[in-house]
Every structure is written in C-alpha cells, then in structure tokens.
Amino acid sequence: MPPPPLGPPRTAPGRRARLVHWLRSRSLRSRLTFLSAAAVAVAIALSALACWFIVEKQLYNQVRTDLADVQAIPKLPPTLPAYCGATPEAALALEKATPSDMGGTLRDVQFVAARTHEVCLAPRAKRAIVLNADDGQAYHLKPNQSIIRDGRYTNGDPAVVRIYRADPDPKLGPGLMMMATPTKSVEESLQGLALLLGAVSLGGILLAAVAGRLVAHSSLKPVDQLTDAVEHIARTEEVGTTIPVQGQDEIARLSASFNSMSTALANSRERQTRLIADAGHELRTPLTSLRTNVDLLIRSNETGRPLPAATKTKLLGNMKAQMQELTVLIGDLLQLSRPDSPKPVRQLAVVALHEITGRALERAKLRGPGLVYDTGTEPWYVHGDAAALERAVINLLDNAVKYSPPGGTIEVRLHQGVLTVRDHGPGIPADELPYVFDRFWRSPSSRQLPGSGLGLSIVAQSVKEAGGEVALGPAGDGGPGTLATLRLPGGPAPE
Numbered sequence: 212m213p214p215p216p217l218g219p220p221r222t223a224p225g226r227r228a229r230l231v232h233w234l235r236s237r238s239l240r241s242r243l244t245f246l247s248a249a250a251v252a253v254a255i256a257l258s259a260l261a262c263w264f265i266v267e268k269q270l271y272n273q274v275r276t277d278l279a280d281v282q283a284i285p286k287l288p289p290t291l292p293a294y295c296g297a298t299p300e301a302a303l304a305l306e307k308a309t310p311s312d313m314g315g316t317l318r319d320v321q322f323v324a325a326r327t328h329e330v331c332l333a334p335r336a337k338r339a340i341v342l343n344a345d346d347g348q349a350y351h352l353k354p355n356q357s358i359i360r361d362g363r364y365t366n367g368d369p370a371v372v373r374i375y376r377a378d379p380d381p382k383l384g385p386g387l388m389m390m391a392t393p394t395k396s397v398e399e400s401l402q403g404l405a406l407l408l409g410a411v412s413l414g415g416i417l418l419a420a421v422a423g424r425l426v427a428h429s430s431l432k433p434v435d436q437l438t439d440a441v442e443h444i445a446r447t448e449e450v451g452t453t454i455p456v457q458g459q460d461e462i463a464r465l466s467a468s469f470n471s472m473s474t475a476l477a478n479s480r481e482r483q484t485r486l487i488a489d490a491g492h493e494l495r496t497p498l499t500s501l502r503t504n505v506d507l508l509i510r511s512n513e514t515g516r517p518l519p520a521a522t523k524t525k526l527l528g529n530m531k532a533q534m535q536e537l538t539v540l541i542g543d544l545l546q547l548s549r550p551d552s553p554k555p556v557r558q559l560a561v562v563a564l565h566e567i568t569g570r571a572l573e574r575a576k577l578r579g580p581g582l583v584y585d586t587g588t589e590p591w592y593v594h595g596d597a598a599a600l601e602r603a604v605i606n607l608l609d610n611a612v613k614y615s616p617p618g619g620t621i622e623v624r625l626h627q628g629v630l631t632v633r634d635h636g637p638g639i640p641a642d643e644l645p646y647v648f649d650r651f652w653r654s655p656s657s658r659q660l661p662g663s664g665l666g667l668s669i670v671a672q673s674v675k676e677a678g679g680e681v682a683l684g685p686a687g688d689g690g691p692g693t694l695a696t697l698r699l700p701g702g703p704a705p706e
Contacts, residue, residue, distance in 0.1 A: 255419075263405055454466050494537070582621055593628070609666060
C-alpha cells in the first residue's frame with residue numbers, strides 16, 4: 212500500500228510576512244516614513260515607466276511615419292536590372308538620388324530576387340538588411356502598398372524596415388524592395404532617458420523619505436506630548452495633567468479626549484479623597500464617644516466601684532445611639548459608593564411612587580410620633596429602583612422630621628409626578644441652599660442635631676438614577692419651613 216500523500220511542505224515566511232513583521236517592530240514614526248517613501252516611490256516609478264513607454268512609442272512612431280512618407284524609391288524603375296546595375300540609366304538615377312528624395316535622409320535600400328533569393332544592394336547602401344520568414348507576404352501587395360516592420364541589419368544594429376513588391380523582371384522574375392532606417396540613435400536616446408528617469412526617481416524617493424520623516428515628526432508631535440503626559444502621570448500619579456490642543460483634526464480630538472479623561476480622573480480622585488476625609492471626620496465623633504463610654508465601664512469594673520444604675524443605663528443608651536448612628540453612616544457610605552452614572556432603563560422596573568411614599572410615611576411617623584402629617588397622593592408610576600427611591604423619600608421625610616418643631620405639621624403631596632415635602636421649621640438660609648446636596652455638608656446651625664450630612668446626597672443620586680430632579684428651597688407661601696420638590700418622569704398608569 213503506498214504511503215498517504217504528504218501535505219504541502221512548510222516554507223519560510225514570504226516576503227510579505229517578513230515585511231509586516233519588520234514594520235510592526237518599528238516605531239510609528241519609522242513606519243510612517245517608510246510607508247510615505249514607499250508610496251511616493253511607487254508613484255514615481257509608475258510615472259517614470261509611463262513616461263519612458265510614451266516617449267519610446269512616440270520616437271518609433273516618428274521613425275515609422277518618416278519612412279512611410281518616403282516616395283523616392285517607388286518612382287525609380289522597379290525592375291531587377293535597375294537595382295542590380297544591369298541597366299546603367301536606372302543605376303545612375305539611384306546614385307544621383309538626394310536626401311530629399313529619401314525623405315531628408317539617405318536610407319539603405321536592397322532588392323531581393325524571388326527565384327534566387329539574391330540580395331542586391333543599392334549603390335549607396337552600406338549595410339544589408341536581415342530577411343524574415345514573413346517577408347514573402349509582400350509579394351501579394353499592390354504596387355502602391357508596403358509593409359513596415361522592426362528589423363535588423365546583418366551587423367546587429369536595429370532598424371525599421373519598409374518592404375515593397377517589385378515588378379517582375381524578364382530574366383530573374385519578381386522581387387522585393389527593402390528600405391531601412393537605423394534606430395540605434397533612438398535606442399541610445401531611450402537608454403539615456405532611462406538613466407535620467409532613474410536618477411530623478413531615486414532623488415525623488417530620497418526627498419520623499421526626508422519629507423516623510425519631517426511630516427511624521429510634525430504630525431506625531433502631539434502624540435509625543437500625549438505620551439509624555441501619560442508617562443508623567445504613570446510615573447508621578449499626578450492626574451489632571453493636560454496638553455495643549457491645536458486644530459480640529461484626529462490628533463486634536465485625541466488630545467481633547469485625553470484632557471477630559473485626565474480631568475475626570477483628577478475630579479474622581481479629589482472626590483474620593485474628600486469622601487474619605489469627610490467619612491473619617493464623621494466616624495471619629497461616634498467612635499470617640501463609644502471608646503470613652505467603654506473605657507468608663509471597663510475602669511468601673513477594674514476598680515470595683517460599679518456605676519449607679521441610672522448612669523450605667525444612660526451610658527448604654529448613649530452607646531446604642533452611637534452604634535445606630537454608625538450603622539446609618541456606614542449604610543449611607545455604601546449607598547454613595549455606587550457609580551454616579553445613571554443605570555440603563557432596561558435594568559430598572561416600573562414602581563408605584565405613591566405606594567413608596569405611603570411606606571415611607573409609615574416609617575417617618577414612627578420617628579416623629581408627635582408630629583402632624585397632612586398627606587395627599589395620587590397614583591404615579593415611574594421607572595426606577597424601588598429600594599433606592601424609597602430611601603430617597605425617607606431621607607426627605609427624615610429631614611422634615613428633624614427640623615420640624617414639636618407638634619408641627621409636615622405636608623406631603625404627590626400630584627402629576629411631583630412629590631413635595633414641606634415642614635414648618637426654621638428653614639434653610641439662602642446662602643446655604645447651593646450646598647445642601649453636597650456630601651457631608653451640614654448647616655452650621657444644625658451641627659448639634661444627629662446626622663451625617665449624607666441623606667440629601669443620597670436623595671440627589673437616587674433621583675438622578677431615575678431620571679428625575681430634586682430641589683430644596685423656602686416655602687412658596689412665604690411662611691416658615693422648607694419645601695422639598697421631587698420630580699420623576701412617568702405616568703398615572705403602569706406602562
């Protein structure tokens with residue numbers, strides 16, 4: 212059994228693969244220089260070749276045209292004796308032929324006898340013309356017709372040959388008359404033109420390489436600046452570094468995008484640093500209080516002097532309150548640690564805002580049992596996260612409960628997707644309104660009240676995720692208190 216045929220032998224990577232590998236190993240500037248020089252080289256080479264072929268065709272066409280315009284030979288006696296010297300009068304007429312009779316140039320003329328294939332040169336002919344196998348076709352031409360072809364002399368020089376049919380001779384029979392114009396000078400001119408075009412092409416390629424290098428350097432200068440900025444950030448971790456943007460091209464867009472990214476990173480780091488600092492500051496107070504109370508209890512046990520029952524109960528109540536404050540603060544921090552960008556709508560569900568408001572009111576009544584709640588809600592459905600929206604509504608109600616006087620009234624309305632919460636407390640000064648939604652911001656007049664300064668920040672983030680708006684301001688009727696307005700897109704019926 213013959214062995215199975217082997218697959219094609221493995222060969223080394225071709226030139227194209229080696230070129231691609233070489234280009235990938237070079238720098239971008241080197242690749243741009245090489246590719247620009249290569250493109251110009253191909254264009255110059257194609258232009259040079261086209262120019263050479265056009266000139267060649269024009270020169271040879273000119274030679275053929277000049278040879279086709281010669282009318283002197285057909286006027287001479289077209290018989291074999293005339294060209295072989297048998298008739299002295301005809302031979303003398305050919306000898307006296309002037310350059311004007313030959314179209315301005317004396318050309319080599321010979322006669323070929325059809326029977327003997329004897330070649331007879333004209334008196335002033337210096338070189339014999341090489342015969343071709345197809346020259347016999349000229350015997351079928353009419354007296355005024357001729358064939359023009361490329362040919363050679365017997366010494367190898369190139370020529371353009373014109374062939375006539377000669378009239379039959381009584382002794383030797385019919386023959387062919389051949390007239391040739393040398394084209395060696397044309398070939399020498401073409402060779403000189405080829406050298407000239409080659410030199411010009413080489414110079415053009417070198418200039419293209421230099422120009423490509425300069426263009427690559429100029430074009431990639433913004434990229435170098437961008438690279439330096441990125442390396443500087445990676446080395447020093449100093450986000451916020453920007454580079455100058457010039458123009459409106461792709462490099463300018465890349466630079467502008469980098470500047471935006473760098474600024475966003477700087478802002479993100481600043482927010483992160485501020486959040487950590489503010490969280491540490493807010494955590495320090497309850498932790499210090501807890502440590503003080505725990506140390507007091509431990510010292511009481513170590514010294515054997517128990518604290519009075521009322522004092523111990525108060526300490527434990529304070530510790531419980533501080534633990535609750537820590538729990539709320541940690542929950543708020545976890546809530547704020549989520550991304551600031553809104554969630555896609557497809558990840559949200561249709562929720563009933565009036566039901567969320569009702570549940571939030573029940574929880575708020577437990578925290579402010581001595582307050583009066585004036586409520587009025589209408590059905591409204593929105594796309595959002597039910598837990599986040601309920602937390603936002605609870606934070607608004609907690610804020611109203613905290614600042615309401617004892618026995619005060621909290622008005623809650625939900626109409627056409629607008630939820631309003633109004634208390635009758637001292638209100639918020641106008642100069643503090645721009646900061647109420649900042650993280651860990653607390654009014655100087657309310658720092659003695661419990662809270663972390665994160666509640667309204669959570670409200671703003673949750674409402675933004677649901678595509679709504681929230682605002683805080685004075686009551687619209689000119690009375691005391693603060694009016695919180697929350698707007699959410701939706702409809703009175705679930706979609």
